[in-house]
Amino acid sequence: MKAILIISNYYPPEKGAAANRIEQLALKLNQNNYSVTVICPLPNYPKGELFPEYKGRFSVSEKLQNITVKRLWIYPSNSHMIVKRIFSTLSFSMSLFFYLVFKKTPDKVIVQSPPLLLSFISVLILSLKRKKTILNVSDLWPIAAIELKVMKSNSLSHKTALFFERFIYKKATLIFGQSEEIITHIHSLFPNKNCSLYRNYPDHFIENIDFVNDDNISTIKLFYAGLLGVAQGIFELIQQLQIQNLNIELHIFGDGAEKQQIELFLAENPDKKIFFHGMLERNALHNTLKTFDIALVPLKTRIYGSVPSKIFEYSALGFPILYFGGGEGENIVKDNNLGWIAPVEDFESLNATLIEIDSEGKEAIHLMKKAVFNHAKLHFNLNNQINELIKKEVF
Structure with a gap:
């Protein structure tokens, strides 16, 4: 089987679209004869605290539906205090940094972006190791951060994020964009970058659905x-x-x-x-x-x-x-x-x-x-x- 690594900030048992999206990608690749490993933090999303079964653990390696999942240490937080949020991001970033530097990794790696810091660290090390890096871009940061008013334009954090963004687009071997707008933006910066549209399609189709329509309930x-x-x-x-x-x-x-x-x-x-x-x-x-x-x-x-x-x-x-x-x-x-x-x-x-x-x-x-x-x-x-x-x- 061909080996492939996925790096993501979210993975089940965490809930939400990001975790579901990465899990579906991992399972589909496995079904197509790939040996898939996922690197992610210890589960903590969305409450910002470790799930009970993972408390007191520094790292965990487990097998879920034939996917090898390696969960690394994180200081979890969803606090409104920016210092705690930054420290949380840095904690997993450092865990990921040392893992990628010292552990053997497959020749093909999929990196989820955002978060920008995690994707920057991943792409930096993988490019030095001459790995084929597939960047999976689901949102455009820092553009989204500016539009949501969680980051000020031309601030130090904005300029740093712009540097990270351009670096990962430049160094990635190829890029998946979740929307046409993402691909258009990337091509505005790097016109020759190899990009493919990769929509967040679900994987729970059934042949027919028994639609329930209770005639007694008009609401x-x-x-x-x-x-x-x-x-x-x-x-x-x-x-x-x-x-x-x-x-x-x-x-x-x-x-x-x-x-x-x-x-x-x-x-x-x-x-x-x-x-x-x-x-x-x-x-x-x-x-x-x-x-x-x-x-x-x-x-x-x-x-x-x-x-x-x-x-x-x-x-x-x-x-x-x-x-x-x-x-x-x-x-x-x-x-x-x-x-x-x-x-x-x-x-x-x-x-x-x-x-x-x-x-x-x-x-x-x-x-x-x-x-x-x-x-x-x-x-x-x-x-x-x-x-x-x-x-x-x-x-």
């Missing part, structure tokens, strides 16, 4: 499932949402920095018709969502290069998408007839769209679910994407 059940962080802006969204007089409910599943604010707000506003359920395991979540109707996919602001993987994940489960994030994701929803779009940050338009959805009724949405599922099954296929890249000898 349209809208849901958001995922990270409750700065980029998603769920706390602001629930304050602005006006569904009290509509035949619509919003159900929220997830965890993250805004969790406590969301819980407190909903406790103080029980008439909002918004319900918080916490974090569920992925399989349990998918089972729970069988009676739901529409997936809400928001971003706090338009982030250049970002395409939320939830568009592909939930359309593959037959859910029409209500997209509220702008950019390339908006075009994907529109061009593929996956549901509805509202201009990002325009809550008046979002509420008007919800009135439109309410007027269409649950029966029309039920018919739409089948069309969305069939379209996603044909066009958002991870097996086809991986097979095409293997034929091109990318891996």
